[in-house]
Amino acid sequence: MDIHSRPIESRIDWLFEIAAQHAETYSSPETWLARERYLARHPTAILVLKCMDGRINIPIATRTPKGIIQPFRNLGGMFNLGWPHLGEVLAHNVQQVVHAGRRVLVLITYHYSKGDPHRGCAGFNYDTEAAHAHTREISAQVEYTFGLGHDTVYPLVCGFETDEDALILHGAGVGKHGGSLNLAELDPAEVPHLAQRLATLFPDMPTQVRTDLLPLLLGNLEHIAEVRQTSRELNIEHREWIICVGRGFDFLHMPNLALIIGPYSPDLADPIRKAAGIIESNMQAGRIPDDGFLLLASAPYEEIGVDRARAQLKARFLSKFAAEEIERLRPELAKKMHVRTAVLDWGSRRLEEL
Numbered sequence: 001m002d003i004h005s006r007p008i009e010s011r012i013d014w015l016f017e018i019a020a021q022h023a024e025t026y027s028s029p030e031t032w033l034a035r036e037r038y039l040a041r042h043p044t045a046i047l048v049l050k051c052m053d054g055r056i057n058i059p060i061a062t063r064t065p066k067g068i069i070q071p072f073r074n075l076g077g078m079f080n081l082g083w084p085h086l087g088e089v090l091a092h093n094v095q096q097v098v099h100a101g102r103r104v105l106v107l108i109t110y111h112y113s114k115g116d117p118h119r120g121c122a123g124f125n126y127d128t129e130a131a132h133a134h135t136r137e138i139s140a141q142v143e144y145t146f147g148l149g150h151d152t153v154y155p156l157v158c159g160f161e162t163d164e165d166a167l168i169l170h171g172a173g174v175g176k177h178g179g180s181l182n183l184a185e186l187d188p189a190e191v192p193h194l195a196q197r198l199a200t201l202f203p204d205m206p207t208q209v210r211t212d213l214l215p216l217l218l219g220n221l222e223h224i225a226e227v228r229q230t231s232r233e234l235n236i237e238h239r240e241w242i243i244c245v246g247r248g249f250d251f252l253h254m255p256n257l258a259l260i261i262g263p264y265s266p267d268l269a270d271p272i273r274k275a276a277g278i279i280e281s282n283m284q285a286g287r288i289p290d291d292g293f294l295l296l297a298s299a300p301y302e303e304i305g306v307d308r309a310r311a312q313l314k315a316r317f318l319s320k321f322a323a324e325e326i327e328r329l330r331p332e333l334a335k336k337m338h339v340r341t342a343v344l345d346w347g348s349r350r351l352e353e354l
Contacts, residue, residue: 003257004239008292011241012338015257015294016353022251023350026067035067044212045097046070047090048107049138050160051077051121052271054240054256056111061165063219066250067349073260075271076123077110078134081141086264094146094153104153105209106142108135111160119162122274132159132170150204156213164227167220171201183220191221241288243275245322246315248298248344251351258296263318272325280333292336295322298351300344311343312354 003014025031048058049072059069070093072079072086081087097104110131113119117126124131139155146153159168159182166184179201190197194217198210205213242258245268252258259275261268283290297319301311319341327334341354 004241004288006289008241008289008294008336008338012294012340015242015296016351018254019251019351022066023345023348026349031066035065038065038068042068042212042215043102044209045093045102045104046107046212046216047072047093047104048109049074049077049079050107050109051075051111051123052259052261052275053111053121053162054238054242054258054260055162056109056160057165057254058107058109058160060254061160061167061220061223062216063223064216071250071260072264073262074264075261075274076121076131076134077108078123079138079264081138081145083264083266086262087145089264091145098152103151103206103209104146105213106153106155107158108138108142108155109158109160110135111162113162115163122278123271132157151206154202154205154209156202156205164224165220166224167217169201169217172204183217184224186221191218194218238278238282239287240278240282242294242296243272243279243322243326244296244298245272245318246298248300248342248346248349248351249296250349261322263299263314268318268321269325272322273329276326276330276333280330283333283336290336292338293333295319295326295337295339296342297322297340298342298344300346302346308343315341315343315354 003011046068047070050056050058052073052075059066079086081090094104110128111121112128120126120128121131135157139157142153142155157170161168161184164184166182169181171179181197181201195210195214198213202210239256240259244258244260246263249258249260259278261271261275265271279293282288297315299311299314299318301308319339323337323339326337342351343354344351
């Protein structure tokens, strides 16, 4: 049975089983060695700023091993590096990577649907140009924070077309918004020359970063080809039945399950309100059962003791805040809400329900 069609209790049990399986796989010797081997070949750290939309799953769309890409999610992919928590987390990630002698590639994404504008980004009221313009503003903020030279931290604006899960890379300095590369439109004859195309599109990108970006693009080409051979009618529509608030949701490596709201914006109520509206719309349209949905709050910790205790307090606060917002704004929907609170052991990716 399709997971979206199961009763809510069965869906929740399934979700925590998936989380446990993910932790076991992530922590296994084989996976750890594979991850280390991949990073030895491709040392550039990859951070992705993206929308909370459950259809946007960059590791799946690029066939990148689990644990390589570090996601940052918020409504519409709206971010501001002036937000205190976002700035601290991003700077901490960059500093850790740089201390290890590695570079950072920041993918700054917006999304849209080529088949129907109203399958696009609700956070920007389906205005793709506005979403694209915002990603360029974030790119400028990354440059302001980490430098214009791009030798250590490289911001890369990317579109994501959700009908085919295709990446669109935007370069700089050519045309109105810079040259671009839409992988869904790439001629197969050009694939062997993709590295040269990247060098032309991003002449200031360090060679190592281009080398480490290439596997993501080749993986995306394979994924697009597979998508074109399958029926996507349900997957391209919103079918989320989970609202996740916080961090530590890497185990959700299947698309279209959850709306993931990072704890970055000073105004958490807005994305929670809009996520609740999407869940309610999914129920009303019959895309998911109307017997319930899950609100899952999580905070990661790196060390036991004080760090874990702080994560517990943070997760409980996020859980209570989100639940109260949904109860206040959508009381009828709140009657169908199942609330779970957890912390995540970052080293093992083990989800610990509180």
